[in-house]
Amino acid sequence: xxxxxxxxxxxxxxxRTSTAQLLDAKTKPRRSxxxxxxxxxxxxAVRGVVPAGLEAAIVVAAxxxxxxxxxxxxxxxxxxxQMVLNFAAGGAAINVxxxxxxxxxxxxxxxxxxxxxxxxxRPLRLGSGxxxxxxxxxxxxxxxxxxxxxxxxxxxxxAASGVDAVGLGEMGIGNTTSASALVAALLGVEPQRVCGxxxxxDDDGVxxxxxxxxxxxxxxxxxxxxxxAVLAALGGFEIALLVGVALGCAANRLVCVLDxxxxxxxxxxxxxxxxxxxxxxxxxxxxxxxxxxxxxxxxDLAPVLDLGLRLGEGSGAALALPILRASIAVLxxxxxxxxxxxxxxxx
Amino acid sequence: xxxxxxxxxxxxxxxRTSTAQLLDAKTKPRRSxxxxxxxxxxxxAVRGVVPAGLEAAIVVAAxxxxxxxxxxxxxxxxxxxQMVLNFAAGGAAINVxxxxxxxxxxxxxxxxxxxxxxxxxRPLRLGSGxxxxxxxxxxxxxxxxxxxxxxxxxxxxxAASGVDAVGLGEMGIGNTTSASALVAALLGVEPQRVCGxxxxxDDDGVxxxxxxxxxxxxxxxxxxxxxxAVLAALGGFEIALLVGVALGCAANRLVCVLDxxxxxxxxxxxxxxxxxxxxxxxxxxxxxxxxxxxxxxxxDLAPVLDLGLRLGEGSGAALALPILRASIAVLxxxxxxxxxxxxxxxx
Numbered sequence: 001x002x003x004x005x006x007x008x009x010x011x012x013x014x015x016r017t018s019t020a021q022l023l024d025a026k027t028k029p030r031r032s033x034x035x036x037x038x039x040x041x042x043x044x045a046v047r048g049v050v051p052a053g054l055e056a057a058i059v060v061a062a063x064x065x066x067x068x069x070x071x072x073x074x075x076x077x078x079x080x081x082q083m084v085l086n087f088a089a090g091g092a093a094i095n096v097x098x099x100x101x102x103x104x105x106x107x108x109x110x111x112x113x114x115x116x117x118x119x120x121x122r123p124l125r126l127g128s129g130x131x132x133x134x135x136x137x138x139x140x141x142x143x144x145x146x147x148x149x150x151x152x153x154x155x156x157x158x159a160a161s162g163v164d165a166v167g168l169g170e171m172g173i174g175n176t177t178s179a180s181a182l183v184a185a186l187l188g189v190e191p192q193r194v195c196g197x198x199x200x201x202d203d204d205g206v207x208x209x210x211x212x213x214x215x216x217x218x219x220x221x222x223x224x225x226x227x228x229a230v231l232a233a234l235g236g237f238e239i240a241l242l243v244g245v246a247l248g249c250a251a252n253r254l255v256c257v258l259d260x261x262x263x264x265x266x267x268x269x270x271x272x273x274x275x276x277x278x279x280x281x282x283x284x285x286x287x288x289x290x291x292x293x294x295x296x297x298x299x300d301l302a303p304v305l306d307l308g309l310r311l312g313e314g315s316g317a318a319l320a321l322p323i324l325r326a327s328i329a330v331l332x333x334x335x336x337x338x339x340x341x342x343x344x345x346x347x
Numbered sequence: 348x349x350x351x352x353x354x355x356x357x358x359x360x361x362x363r364t365s366t367a368q369l370l371d372a373k374t375k376p377r378r379s380x381x382x383x384x385x386x387x388x389x390x391x392a393v394r395g396v397v398p399a400g401l402e403a404a405i406v407v408a409a410x411x412x413x414x415x416x417x418x419x420x421x422x423x424x425x426x427x428x429q430m431v432l433n434f435a436a437g438g439a440a441i442n443v444x445x446x447x448x449x450x451x452x453x454x455x456x457x458x459x460x461x462x463x464x465x466x467x468x469r470p471l472r473l474g475s476g477x478x479x480x481x482x483x484x485x486x487x488x489x490x491x492x493x494x495x496x497x498x499x500x501x502x503x504x505x506a507a508s509g510v511d512a513v514g515l516g517e518m519g520i521g522n523t524t525s526a527s528a529l530v531a532a533l534l535g536v537e538p539q540r541v542c543g544x545x546x547x548x549d550d551d552g553v554x555x556x557x558x559x560x561x562x563x564x565x566x567x568x569x570x571x572x573x574x575x576a577v578l579a580a581l582g583g584f585e586i587a588l589l590v591g592v593a594l595g596c597a598a599n600r601l602v603c604v605l606d607x608x609x610x611x612x613x614x615x616x617x618x619x620x621x622x623x624x625x626x627x628x629x630x631x632x633x634x635x636x637x638x639x640x641x642x643x644x645x646x647d648l649a650p651v652l653d654l655g656l657r658l659g660e661g662s663g664a665a666l667a668l669p670i671l672r673a674s675i676a677v678l679x680x681x682x683x684x685x686x687x688x689x690x691x692x693x694x
Contacts, residue, residue, distance in 0.1 A: 036666070082688060311376065334440055
């Protein structure tokens with residue numbers, strides 16, 4: 001873990017500045033492409049150079065959660081495995097959206113209750129679902145460490161394969177409860193402020209979820225300044241793996257494209273482990289989960305999209321990819337005032 | 348014109364409802380793709396059927412404006428023609444963004460001061476720039492009518508070529524002044540509330556623009572209930588042509604993807620001529636021009652993106668197209684709960 005953290009450096013601010021200057025020479029009023037220009041400059045700063053394009057992969061990590069026994073999801077636990085098979089068969093939303101975005105999809109079984117055997121599912125299992133975080137730690141610190149390092153190794157592999165950006169996605173019945181507990185613990189906020197409807201809870205369900213998170217915080221005496229201990233106590237296998245993917249992105253100078261609330265919680269943990277990892281992150285969208293706004297604020301990230309999404313799977317990350325790719329195409333393909341013989345008003 | 352208006356019918360609400368039901372059967376919590384689901388249902392309602400994909404074209408209409416003589420732009424008038432040649436050469440932002448979006452780009456000379464001769468520029472010239480709307484009508488009602496019908500004919504042609512969606516784009520030094528005058532007249536608001544920085548005016552420039560719009564409203568005694576007269580008095584050739592493209596989209600059941608403030612002003616005129624045309628419109632983004640918020644509110648359209656864009660050219664329309672296309676891919680390619688053997692919680 002120490003070795004991984006040591007590899008993470010700040011993004012290249014000189015490249016960010018030179019990229020912004022490059023954009024100022026293009027045939028458009030200065031800064032008239034707004035956020036698109038910021039994204040182009042950030043991507044170049046992360047990569048250390050203006051990339052030729054934006055090759056992307058999306059990692060969808062799935063796992064089960066002991067806390068599902070508390071009745072905190074609208075769906076039964078077997079849906080996790082069913083959805084992983086749906087990912088493998090190509091029928092889920094993220095399959096469609098990743099195809100549309102021209103992104104490779106990597107489906108990871110990080111610890112579904114019953115192992116999902118399929119040639120298109122990568123077995124990186126940390127166990128058969130976590131323990132019930134409402135009564136005891138979800139996993140040991142050793143297991144959390146192992147999960148993080150497995151995620152970072154996946155980023156190493158993606159970097160070696162020529163990817164520029166990695167989108168984070170997840171699936172796991174009960175994982176908004178785990179994410180809510182992580183966010184409540186790390187930000188020191190009341191469970192009621194963090195918990196939302198997840199995949200479709202009614203008011204009673206949301207109240208039950210908040211009470212479960214409160215029990216989890218009481219049962220696990222976690223030090224908010226020890227992010228790995230917090231992750232072990234309140235996390236999930238897929239979340240811990242995504243913490244590692246996020247850290248691995250930063251270590252490999254890959255752009256890390258967050259999805260919604262769950263991947264945001266993973267990003268928050270990653271940022272506590274290595275604050276400089278946050279510079280490589282782009283928030284693809286603002287989800288409807290109330291805790292997500294708190295996460296974005298804590299990470300100081302402005303979402304690219306705001307479409308009322310609450311699906312997860314990496315769906316928001318996939319939807320934002322064409323915009324990120326367009327920002328790089330503008331850098332590489334637009335003419336300058338000089339090239340095109342267009343009068344530059346200089347503003 | 349009467350014939351064109353008679354062809355415009357309301358979008359198919361039964362198809363909107365059946366499309367929403369189709370989405371509810373897909374393997375995701377109900378409504379968890381938020382706005383993406385609304386867009387899919389609207390596109391199907393406009394087309395009258397769930398389309399197989401989303402073939403798109405972007406029409407960029409360019410023209411010059413007599414009001415540029417009032418010093419209302421940060422750029423000199425010759426930039427209009429220079430940028431049209433940039434469009435033809437493929438070096439402008441809209442070229443890059445249309446390529447990224449897989450959309451055909453149609454560049455129209457609707458009345459640049461000096462005709463732009465290029466095989467990739469469609470000559471639909473209504474004149475060599477409009478008159479100065481600050482002192483007299485920009486064009487005659489006959490010319491405005493001719494421009495609208497030329498735009499509608501272009502939509503007819505695009506419909507015949509198999510396009511599902513048409514993005515609106517524009518270029519014309521001085522055209523935020525024309526758009527501001529149109530919006531102020533049609534919505535009955537003070538010029539100061541509508542006028543913004545355009546391509547880069549300073550505070551003095553914005554004040555000069557607002558004063559120019561006030562003079563235009565005084566010089567042209569326009570009846571806000573006669574949208575064609577308002578368009579002739581205060582519009583531009585490219586704006587009038589785009590009013591026609593918008594009406595032609597509705598007449599042909601094509602999705603009309605608006606860009607920013609200028610195309611919004613054209614959409615506002617189109618909506619006053621034929622209110623049912625608004626149902627075919629999608630607002631791609633919210634621009635930084637203050638008048639754009641007024642336009643979106645008047646049309647009751649929520650923007651898909653909010654990226655601080657203020658370029659025009661159809662750039663926001665191009666950036667939104669992948670999201671619209673993704674919404675249709677979700678409809679056509681996602682598995683249902685039944686297909687995939689996933690337990691449906693029914694919510």
